[in-house]
Amino acid sequence: MTDVPEGWTEDGDAITKRFEFADFAAAIAFMNRAAGPIDEMNHHPEWTNVYNRVDVRLTSHDTGAVTDRDLRLAGVLDELAQQS
């Protein structure tokens, strides 16, 4: 396993993190902020939203493991979450 970024948890062939926001609108705003960069990277998360939480799971589907693409996306999501 490539080194897991701070705040993220190793989960088999993925890394995961729970993002918590002030409320539902803030959680959705984060997902919307992230949609563009995610598409530009052509590397997409598996993520679920419940109220003010967004649970994110990153893995590279083409290799079935965590790759640098996941680590890069984790950093991007961490930055975007700070903008809330």
Ligand SMILES: C[C@H](O)[C@H](O)[C@H]1CNC2=NC(N)=NC(=O)C2=N1
């Ligand atoms: C065809 C397209 O490039 C691939 O399906 C991309 C899209 N987004 C992706 N996202 C993730 N997480 N893993 C991939 O392997 C992947 N591959």
